[in-house]
Amino acid sequence: MWDSVGMGEKLRQTGFHLHRMVTYEANDDRSGIKATKQGSDIPASSARYLYEIVLDPKDIERLMRESLSEQGIQVEQPVVPQQFRIINESGPNDEYVVEVTCVHLKAEHVRTSRLPLTSRNELADIPECLAKVESIRAKYVVGCDGARSWVRQQCGITMDDLGGTVVAENSKPAIGEVWGAMDLKPITDFPTPLAKNIIQSPLVGLVATVPRPGNRIRIYGQLQDDSLVNDGNVSAVQLADILMATFSRGFQPYSMAAEDITWCSHYRARQRIASTFSHAQRVFIAGDACHVHSPNAGQGLNFSMADAYNLAWKLAYSLRGRAGNALLDTYETERRPCSITLIELDMEIQRLIRSPSTSIPEQYMSLLERQNAFTSGIGVQYDSRLTVPDFQDLACGLVLGQRLPHAEILRYDSWSRCSLLDTISYQMAFKLLIFPGDITLPAVGASFREFIERCASSKEVGNGDVQLGAILSVSHGTVLAEAGVVSEPVLRASQNDGRTTGSLYRSLRISTESGAAALVRPDGHVALIIPVASRELARVWKYLSEL
Known part of the structure; x- marks a missing residue:
């Protein structure tokens, strides 16, 4: 999502890359905590970036303002x-x-x-x-x-x-549902400050930490005695003292003190x-x-x-x-x-x-x-009239209603590696991604050529409502002209699926002999799938006319 609007790289450069999650529970004599388990913070193997990006909301807002400013848009405040x-x-x-x-x-x-x-x-x-x-x-x-x-x-x-x-x-929730949160630069001997930590302290209950840029952390914790902050008259300094007293006990036997507290608050879970x-x-x-x-x-x-x-x-x-x-x-x-x-x-x-x-x-x-x-957003699936439940069996790995998945592909023109997601930048247009199969097979090549020629002559492609892209199941050395494909400009960027020919097709469960075409919405979700047959394009044009 962020990459498609041109902000992904800025966020990755500015934010903290969070890879690790560690859990802590009561130690043997229940006088403090001990580490019990660790793992990846982003266990989804299908994610393009296997980490979280963490940065302050003010920095996110600043980057968004800069991005809008580049487009001539100013936010008034x-x-x-x-x-x-x-x-x-x-x-x-x-x-x-x-x-x-x-x-x-x-x-x-x-x-x-x-x-x-x-x-x-x-x-x-x-x-x-x-x-x-x-x-x-x-x-x-x-x-x-x-x-x-x-x-x-x-x-x-x-x-x-x-x-x-x-x-x-x-309305107020029940007693015991008040939480505190604080941003600080820690002075600590706690062993995993650069991980996301989930801590069950026998002394104060649940505490969690998330690292932030500049060697800072945010601490969350449940307040056992919410009467301390419920009267509404607690100053920021008093709240910081209350939270720090609670949080520091939650890290025992490790020490936890704050060198610089920049923000603190309390909230009710609802x-x-x-x-x-x-x-x-x-x-x-x-x-x-x-x-x-x-x-x-x-x-x-x-x-x-x-x-x-x-x-x-x-x-x-x-x-x-x-x-x-x-x-x-x-x-x-x-x-x-x-x-x-x-x-x-x-x-x-x-x-x-x-x-x-x-x-x-x-x-x-x-x-x-x-x-x-x-x-992570990868598995969010939309079920509305914008998702057409036909031909899912042609590409079982392109789940209708879900976001287009990440997969590594090679650009045909340069052999440079990129992601399948790079084919759908946010340009307010639908993208028709064509997976024709092995176009060196005469029947497959003929169907593909007829398909893209019909696309190229349509008003939907001509006026920019639909952009075309092709992901080919061919080896590096295949010369498209020899395979009868001569309309590369129409395809915008012909691509193949990498060093192991057919690996992407296998992961998306698309036949290299029959192929499939997917219409992807401007927000990256798969709207419909059709066979690579020119007569089926009527389904695409009908879909767009009924938006």
């Missing part, structure tokens, strides 16, 4: 919304029917007030804090404004539990989901605005980005007149079930944490290993 209305719910797609009144605040007043983001609207009533007020007309509005979403509340969208019961915005992800087909919510869960599965920002990634191309298609509102309906159809799955996983982790088991860390590691395909 600090701005808070004040009023919202839909002028004409039944207006056509090209009308600006959503009006939002926004207040631009003076940056210096925001800095000196030290108010959190969720309270900045308080400054909008102070005249000296205002820079300007403006009303904005838009075709669509997307609320990515967090768990206390102003947009969600303006639309009257409720937050429910998984049973469908409406939960009040300010699971909620929005009753709907949209309003009047004009307003959408994404991220924490539509699903709330604890950070125990490490899915907050990751999952929120996947929401936006799913919605963005659908909004673009609607704005450009390539699709109607029915396409926008698939955002909720696809992402809400994923949100429920995530919340169920979070609840399973919560049940594990509350259990009397003496091996919670190892069970937690096993649970994440089982769910790795989902949490």
